[in-house]
Amino acid sequence: LAHQNVTFVELLRSAGYDTALIGKSHIQNVTDWPTQFEPKKYRDGFKAPPKNLKQAVKIDLDEPSYHYEQERFWGKDNPVVPKPFYGFDDYISVLRHGANSGGDFEIWLKENAPEMIPFHGHTEQFAHDYICPQAIRTKLPEKFYSTSFIADQASQWIEKRKGNKKPFFLMVSFPDPHHPFTPPGKYWDMYRPEEMPIPHAFEVNDWDPPEYVKIAEKDRAKDKSLGKKAGYSLAVSKQEALEARALTGGMISMIDDAVGKVRDALVASQLETKTVQIYTSDHGDHLGDHRLLFKGAEQYDTITHVPFIWADPQGKKGERSSDLAQTLDIGTTILEHAKVEATEGMQGQVMSVAGGAAREVAFIQYDNQRTQEAFGKEPRVHTIIHRQYRLSVYRGICENELFDLKADPNEMSNLWDDEDYSSIKHELIQKLLEIEIDAIDRVPLPTAQG
Template identity: 40%
Template sequence: MRRPNFLIIVTDQHRADYLGCYGHPVLRTPHIDALAARGTRFERFHVASPVCMPNRASLLTGRYPSAHGLRLNGGVLPARASTFVELLRQEGYRTASLGKSHVQPMTNKPAENRERPDMAKLDAWKDDGADYTREQPHHYQGIERHAFPTPYYGYDEVDMVTFHGDQAGGHYLQWLRAQRPDADQLRDPAHQLPHGYTCPQARRTPIPEELYSTSYIRNRAVDFLQRARGAEQPFFAFVSFPDPHHPFTPPGRYWSLYDPADFSVKLPYEAHHNPPPPMRWCREQLLRGARHLQGPHDGFFATEQELREAMALTCGMISMIDDAVGDIMRALDDNGLREDTVVVFTSDHGDYLGEFNLVLKGALASQAITRVPFIWSDPQKPGLAPVTSSALASTIDIAPTILARCGIVPYHGMQGRSLLPCLDGQASVQDDLLVEYQDNRARQGFAQAACVRTLVTERHRLSVYKGEAWGELYDHQEDPQETRNLWDSPSYHALQSGLTQQLLHKMLEAVDPSPRTRYNA
């Protein structure tokens, strides 16, 4: 029996409720909604880590960041780490990564050791000698396409896109320069088109829609599917869009597709009864006029107008992705591939995007940044009605689910669980989830780089912050929007203690079981 094809579509910094099928009141995403209508939509899907690189590595390995080694942005997924894509390749799959990969650094700027400059050159791990520069800018100068060495974490074919918005690089930038000699001027924020938006990092790019990174990735995916037509070999294609991650740069008509006046801040800062210290610190930075607004990772406190604009522009970027998804699905149909292809849609993490007046992401482990969309659209799904699953699920579950779907045994040390039993909307395979977060420097009022562990259960969310006397505890049944932190409430001390013990056991469960013992002691 022929194994199915897999088309995995991933967006960047895309919270779950920013899709039509997840209930957004303004955003229109008919093509992604159509995937949900033909498949299973998971309501309680969370990332393994709410930051790009660690969670992308968790998707590839089916393992927690603390196990696979890429724990924070700026690190690398070790070359010796196994990926499920390698297993697919070994079993005869044609494998391709089209778009943003981000399991190696996208910059060549050395990290600063802010806390211990004297320790900058010392590390517990020796350099393994592997080349971890493959996503860095110096490979993508000029217009002559960089010959990317493969296999790359199991991918036979790589079309690399790095960074975000109108600053996207990699093979895309080389292609853009070949199309437009003035490409670097188009990407220069100093040459953006006029607009009246005040939102930080909102830039009206002059890059035409057809030359924007979303269109480029769409075209590469369509080309790949055309080449797969009639092939005996099954394929696995990872199609990864850098949007809607900031900067907010929807091109052409997508800039004005949504009106900021149609959006509202439904969960302002004032809605939180006892805001945790980082939230208060971010607000104080706004009041003092000391916000850090241009960093790629620093969540900050924003005004209502800034948030409305960020929401509208984010929706513009998502709508462009949705149109691209429509074109990709038509290519599946046109090339006779739809009935043999499992399509998955998800994202690497979310965005506060107005929650308590915050925007972007950070250490505060709210559902806005840990809960993302996950849609599994399978041609073998029985029945025509869409299915919604309330089962708790994680990014680490994607790899074992794909392997189970094509009958391949996972390698030793894979920590996720197959979600195939959950596709009918009835079953569940786990009672709780672990979310890991580790920062690479101190920010948002933390005295040291934040290290956070979060437990998500059927009813509660508990977050413990290393070195901090405070923590977070929320009851989702009584307080689904997490507006009342129960951490210090005397009547919840027993619950906090029990959940902390449950978190400890979940962390013990996440301890790396690989490699196997080679010999008896």
């Protein structure tokens, strides 16, 4: 995220809020791996632009202020992220995932439990019989795992506020649940694979998978070791899927316990009756649905549909809603509840939990630099999700998709070429075009006419 962008957290801070982020941010590049975008090839006889003019926007993402989530920064002596960090007065970072989490957590581990360093990472593990890709039975005890660290740091931050009259915004961000699957201690076998629901795709015999599933299955059949370091969707067996679900359940239960500790800190600090608590996630995982694991350019509900809980001690209680919303609506909704005006150009809308209206459709844009065989080079896909339908338009080699979510909630039958749905398809394409127009950036705004 370019530093020129205004965040909703900056607006809260400017309105007098104390702000903090404890855990994973994912606002900047999180690896030191070279980009997979091919550099522009300049022609013989033509003058190539200098480095500061090579892109249409003059933002150098390779300058040091964009290194705060990369190993090149945290490998230095005494790394300190300048504050405020995108509006956060306090920032305690936890980078990466699983038992290999880095940032401030890794520094804390070295200083407070140096004997645990040999177990930090994914090399040392207890023996186990799981075959699921990236199932790692870490030797890190629960109290030295990143989830516990985040809960402890968040609780301490809250407890220090007892008696403080200033409003605050605290973002507590757990890297789990996510692959690799590394729930520590009792959370490893808290759930058994045989207790997990079997993914629908393993129970049907007449499903003709889309090409990207067929390619994933073909690639995995040729190389069973593919999943060891894979970051994108991977074909799996039923047993692997059930194991992934069980281990994910363990990670979620550990977060449940960690959230309980943070909530206890609110109570101890006498803040629970005046603090809105929000629970959500950035994405899902296939976890065996459509015979896949992890995530990629696929637009299935298991990836795009995440929970959202708005717990306002002075608001409505016990209500469930199927209203559509988008991630960018969260910041706008928080500002609305805080009675802080959003800045010009913010595209989120106020959610119904804060008095706004539900969206007619949700809009998703997927843009990735990494070539995926089934989706082509630098895959892009734009999707709208209606209460009854999901329409996805892919750039490149992948087939477009239309699903009737009411008749086919498991998204098994692509209706894009079905004549009976042609009018629905054209109506949704029209809606997608309208949303694309609405999503065009209009800032900076002109300062005069003409």
